Amino acid sequence: MEHNQLDIPHLSEVNNNSGFRVSFRKNTGLIGQSDGFIVTAATSLWLPLSSQALFGFFRDEKMRAQWDVLSNGNPSQEIASISYGNHPENRISILQFSFFFTAAASIGLAAIVISQLYLLVSHQLELRAWSLC
Incomplete structure (x- = not known):
């Protein structure tokens, strides 16, 4: 499997550590997957928020439709969770989405x-x- 990475500098006045990373990978011979290229892109940014406020935003089921493109604007409900670690907020949530067809x-x-x-x-x-x- 071939791995190539291309870094594209992202100019930011707020944080010089911001950047944009693109990773290309050739996918061949994996069972159940088509041969071809896989492109992954990631970026980082600085937000003027506390980590607790940001975490609370992402954990709030009512706010999820604002940032989760896969929810397609539909409401979700946590139906189960699996805790891990010492902190009670460390958990994996299983969500159920309401889809209206x-x-x-x-x-x-x-x-x-x-x-x-x-x-x-x-x-x-x-x-x-x-x-x-």
């Missing part, structure tokens, strides 16, 4: 699921036919 979205989702099942069954039948030859 329109009839069109539900039909579209059902069509995608059906087409994926069709491809899976077709592929299985091809494999069986091939093994009979």
Whole structure:
């Protein structure tokens, strides 16, 4: 596996330690994953907040839709948590999201699921036919 990193300096008047890092990795031969390139990007920034205030913002279920793009603006609820470490706030949360589908979205989702099942069954039948030859 090949690893190459490219650092792109990010000019910041607030903090000279800010930066932008891009990592490129060639993905070949991993089972269940397509061959190709994986690009990862990260940056850092300084916020004029205490660590407790920032942590509280990220932990608040009502605020999650403001920063979590995967929530798609839908509310979430913590349904379970796994504690670790000595501090009670150190935990892994399991969240449940409320998704609201329109009839069109539900039909579209059902069509995608059906087409994926069709491809899976077709592929299985091809494999069986091939093994009979």
